[in-house]
Amino acid sequence: MPAWLELEQEKLWLKHPEWGNFKIDFSEKEYQRPHRGKSELIAKACGAPKGFDRVIDLSAGLGEDAVFLSRLGFHVTALERNPLIFALLQQAAREQTLANPGFQFADAKHWLEEHCQELSGQVLYFDPMFAPKKKSALPRKEMRIFREVVGDDLDAHILAECALKTAAARFVVKRPIKADPLLPNPIHQFEGSAIRYDLYTPKGTL
Template sequence: MADSSYSGSVAVQACAESLQARATELAQSLGLELVPVNAPESDRNQHELILEVTESGLQIQPCGKGAPGPTAVDFLSGSVAHRRQFGGGKGQMIAKAVGVKGAIKPSVLDATAGLGKDSFVLATLGCSVTMLERSPIIHALLQDGLERAKADPDVGPIVEQMSLHNANSIEWMQENKDLAGFQVVYLDPMFPHKDKSALVKKEMRAFRPVVGDDLDADQLLEAALEIAENRVVVKRPRKAPYLANRKPSLQFEGKSSRYDVYPLKKLES
């Protein structure tokens, strides 16, 4: 989709009476319908997704028969935490693509923040990361995940290096192209691929109705090349065409994805 409007219907619901005030505030700020706390399943099923306010934070829950479980931003447990502890540090492909090496820890503008996983990996490696996300719903989920992580003694200092803004990155980068300080711009737009793994299926079912397919992704690369000081890195499914038909000078290829690197200036510490 070319903008942040979502095709599916999304509503907000509190999972307990005590969370009703928070849910009401959230529904108002996002301009979404509020489903009453104890509404029957049939009311929830009028919507494609429910943004649930739970005791442990925000989560997005697809509705209907056979729907997968909820998706939340969780930097403290699960796959993201596992990768922080055992993921291979600077040896990871994303680290090589961004140029993290020795004392070099570039400042990164992640212009397609999503659930913040890639940003978190880069912040774990010592990069300061500015994240932009245009979907107000995904932004709310990510903001919630960051807030919850701040109190953790191990993860708190990492998320302190991450800042988040709700903005369309194409416009933001065009307006701020003279702003210095982003050594690397990182892009990972949605791509209509056919990955059938359970995790991708679950997250994509929550994601796609909210954000669409990012059909304006080519413009992201053009704007990124204007604002980046040292390089632009684009994450793509392994077999996907280049963004904006531009051949990168450097590539890192994994099993299912690859990183296209557009160097502008040598990175130095």
């Protein structure tokens, strides 16, 4: 069943006939969880201990990683290509008067091609849609609506190959812990209990 965007009492809601209404709210606990600063796995993967402080999130989604990275001290630009999700992100950022992360409506592949010369010293972060686990508990309603709207990122390999050709300093890909790497030969894998961050060093040939 399709989901749609509706304006109700001056707020945009993503609505689904079965799963109800949903909007992104950066004041909720998913976005405000406590953190351990540079000791967080994602901070290590993005190079915080080495002084890297600018991240381009190529897959903003619900903005959880982008907001978390900004709270860890990174300056984050987060790209989202789905217009419904982008509208919800924009509204959430406006409600909290957040300037970091900055959200942009863009297909990351086109954005990288346009900005490839400006990326030296920066970190590219990519979290494509995971295939759902067959045996997992039903995900929370937000995730069900989100998955329905966004679908699978079937072109993730193409974007990853493009990211590897930019002049960025690091390319970090989030994966389920047991999944194959999106591209072969990451130079390092930062392993958590359920997820992993694969690190690549781009070649600067785009």
